Amino acid sequence: MKIYLFRKTVFDCKQATLLSLKKEGGKITIMERVKLFYHLLYCVYCRRFEKQSSIINHLGEGVINSIFTDPPHTLSDKAKENIQQQIDNPGQ
Amino acid sequence: MNMEVEILKPGDWVKTYADYLYSLALIKVSNKETAEDLVQETFLSAFKAKDSFKNGSSEKTWLTAILKNKIIDHYRKKDILKDVSSYISETNKGFDEHFFDTHNGHWLMESAPLAWKELADAKVNLNEFNKIIQYCIQKMPTKLVPVFVAKFLDEAESDLICKEFNITPSNYWVIIHRAKVLIRSCLEKNWFLS
Structure with missing residues (x-):
């Protein structure tokens, strides 16, 4: 029964991709690591998923800085004036 | 100075x-x-x-x-994450049907990750990436966004996110998983292969 369950879950890509993300986050158990290892031996799609996930994380590191240097949205002038006024004349 | x-x-x-x-x-x-x-x-x-x-x-x-x-x-x-467990179970089927075979959990052929060939030699246009990733986050279901963004943009640790948003680790991983599957697919459609 245990072996049957192992084989059944080992070939599940939905579960394997979740395990890849747990691995990425350093939260994978040994048993899960073994399952994932066997799955990835056989599954090219999940190998791609794991690799692409790490590419996305790597590229994502620059997003906050790019929002700072080139903000995609602009706060309305009215809101800006309002805040500026409250900073320039506190307590009024 | x-x-x-x-x-x-x-x-x-x-x-x-x-x-x-x-x-x-x-x-x-x-x-x-x-x-x-x-x-x-x-x-x-x-x-x-x-x-x-x-x-x-x-x-x-x-x-x-x-x-x-x-x-x-x-x-x-706003209790954005209040009913996250019931949200997850209610939308589970819809998510699965879009990406995975509901019987054996295999990728559906139309959703399975493609090889990102151009990436290896091409210089990644980061400006372009930043715009598309923002578009993809906008398209994501609102219940997934807070946790995904805390992880992806703020780079917070999973334990801290669970605590701050008061969610279980198991729900945390389901949210991160769905968000990543969606983001990967959105990027593939809109960027790497276009």
Whole structure:
């Protein structure tokens, strides 16, 4: 029964991709690591998923800085004036 | 020039940070009025607390952290993550049917990850990536956004996110998984292969 369950879950890509993300986050158990290892031996799609996930994380590191240097949205002038006024004349 | 001492210049805050904080807030809350209110509250709280600013920190990091806390309070007040367990079970089938064979959990052929060939030699256009990733986050179901963004943009640890948003680790991983599957697919459709 245990072996049957192992084989059944080992070939599940939905579960394997979740395990890849747990691995990425350093939260994978040994048993899960073994399952994932066997799955990835056989599954090219999940190998791609794991690799692409790490590419996305790597590229994502620059997003906050790019929002700072080139903000995609602009706060309305009215809101800006309002805040500026409250900073320039506190307590009024 | 002494780089360690950064002096706050509240008079320049709006000019320097308003659009940045507003854009960041808008990605996280997907609502213009709410984002505007949050930015306003951030500046005013920062101004009131300006004496507690520590040298060695940067003005930008400090303001970003204040905004981040305002946004978490906002999520809490709005109960964005309150019924996350029932949300997950209600939408499980729809998610599965889109990406995985519901009988054996294999990728559906039309959703299975393709090889990203061009990436290896091509110089990644980061500007383009940043625009598309923001578009993909906007398209994501609103229940997934807070947790995904905390992990992906703020790079917070999973334990901290579970605590701040009061969700179980198991729900955390389901949310991260769905968000990543969606983001990967969205990027593939809109960027790497286009």
